Amino acid sequence: MCMAEPSLVHRMTKRCWYLAVVAAVLTSAAAVPLRVDAETGAEAWLRYSALGPQAAKSYDRLPARTVALGDSAVVRTAQQELTRGVAQMLGRTLSAGAGSPSENSVILGTLAELHSLTPTLNPPQELRADGYWLKSSRVRGFDCLVVTASTDRGVLYGVFALLSKIARAESIAALAEVQQPYAPIRWVNQWDNLNGRIERGYGGPSIFFADGRVRDDLSRAGQYARLLASIGINGCTINNVNADLGILDDAMITQTRRIADAFRPWGVQLALSVDLSSPKAIDGLDTFDPLDPRVAEWWRKKVDEIYRQIPDFGGFVVKADSEGRLGPSTYGRNHADAANVIARALKPHGGVVFYRAFVYNHHLDWHDLKNDRAKAAFDNFHPLDGAFDDNAIVQIKNGPIDFQVREPVSPLFGGLRRTNEAIELQITQEYTGQQKHLCFLVPMWKEVLDFDMHLDGNTTPVKHLVAGRVSHRPTGGFVGVANVGMDTNWMGSPLAMANLYGFGRLAWDPGLSAETIVDEWTRLTFGSDPLAVQTINAMQLSSWHVYESYTGPLGAGTLTNITGNHYDPGPESSEENGWGQWHRADRAGIGMDRTVATGTAFVGQYPPAVQKLYEAMAECPDNMLLFFHHVPYTYALHSGKTVVQHVYDSHYEGAEHAADFVAEWKPLEGHIDEERYRDTLARLQYQAGEAVVWRDAICNWIYRLSGVPDAKGRVGRGPRQ
Ligand code: GCU
16 A cells, blocks of 8 residues: 655654664664674574573483384474484484384374384374374383374474473473364465565565575575474465466476475475466466356466476465455456366365455545445455355455454454355564564454354354364464564564464464463573563563554554555544545544444444444443444543543553563563664664654644643643644
8 A cells, every 4th residue: 555645644754764763773783793603583482592401401311212203204304303402402412213113212203103113002082184192102112202193294293392392491201292283274474575575574575585586595485484383384375465477477386396395394385375367467368257167277277287396285365356456356256256266276186275355445435434444354255155165265354454453353254154264363563563563462363363253142252263163164274474584583573573473373272371372482582581581471461552552542443654654653644545444533533433323334244242242332342442433532431531531641651661661671681692682672762762753643643633632731732733
């Protein structure tokens, strides 16, 4: 999205530039005294730091030999990873073997292979695909530690789990643990362009592409796959959803094959984003009508060619009829027609198509108070329920708008009963501070995943729906937009990596608490110094609310610069354009009336029990009020405060909390490595300055509109414009 920025934004960005320069100076100062063994963040949560002698001693009984069963490349990777991790953490060299154990060993292999060795050793429950079992057991007369799974990928996941336990000094004596993935789909999307730039990427250029080609050196792609595998992610779409037509050129397929080769040892399937108009645009057919047999034939041949080169290819992601992309509407066809023509080409090979529900009209008439972009996904896809093939998955953003700091869950999760779903979460912080602000998103994602849709009066949290647990759809799960780049620490900010880690852990087990996830991540990433763990955990866990409080409280929606960088404050940019991210603030009040009674009727897209939560102003939770209702500035919240006073207070408190982060971080000097200490300090100082910019911009804006001064005398001393 790019349009001229309003004047307020210009004034704001001047100040941001100043802060950016200060931060850049601080950051580069932090980068100067790098030692040879400097902590770069490249290893992320897989640092495998040496344990102290005392801690290492408790792993003395870990067998000195690994035995790999079968001839799977992924199991070999698992064996090598275990050897590497144990060498680094415990200073011990494991010997590697295959076949039957001849001494106490760590046995690595699928259940089928294990049974050829010891037919009666069985996990206490059936293992789903990629689930694993860690079991201490006597095998052929030796004390063994068995890492087994129904798939070779599961064996690799089991090894990563074992190494994570050691890194966090957890006991591995007498292991008997089954871990199962919650859903089969656990994918990331990268929005990389073939020219090497990444749409909404804040960690440097693409690790896959440069100058219109696949990079010669793909070592980062392999390292990325290792990181992904360590948190159970099994697929990666490597290019922008706004797909370059060139991605399906035969020459490009030959190149992307090299990326698939880099992923394969880690059990990560490669997938591509494709443009629906490809048959016409690339190969000169006179149509891309999904119901035209020539188009179906084109997709079939193209897909056959891809599988010839990449036998474990995962499938496609499609963005159509959205934000200027061509789609089935060109021929009066629907989204199921479009998804199915591609799904049928993929089906014989076992591939899937993710069809994005992010379909809306970005030329909506803003004068019409009944218009509402939030309704678009449900309106477009609910009528098509049951029309999608069983290897098509409708990929739905968590909220009905677009990755804002707070949105209600998309009603479409409850609107498809006979269609595969996947939830799309945004790991890259497009609207949540672009990795310059600390914003740990796991608490937000958990609220979404745990949200009960009350379908048919039953308990039906969103996580059940996307995993196909309710209507027993064949597949479904989780997709995260990651956008890592060539920056050594992947996402630009060491602390932002907690979001990638957290996404993977939640996709594996959405029942994990945010506290557990962040504690694992901090210990793996920074070590177990108690002050460091306590401080970093607490900062991460509070950071989403802090960011929300100085950017967009009460569910107001986009107060950021929506027509420009999606980062600076720019509340005026939301209104009076067709993008539809309106907050409807005027002199009388603020918020979108989305009620059935008087508004856009978006609320009516939810099941009845959820409608009850939002329809009546008096019932609506404060943190969603402005998403669902247009209220006077002096409307009293459940908290007793008026809306406008809440906005003032929240922004002042938020800015203070952002400043507190700096004070909380400083005592960590000497408790963690100097590089990441200084890098993060500079970022937090910058964030504290930016929070003040946000505070003043939003408070002054709402004061100018409302004319209501701040009861605490901080805002409103200047003239109302
Ligand atoms: C957002 C984002 C775009 C992206 C789009 C999408 O609007 O700003 O860059 O293309 O989402 O998810 O398709």
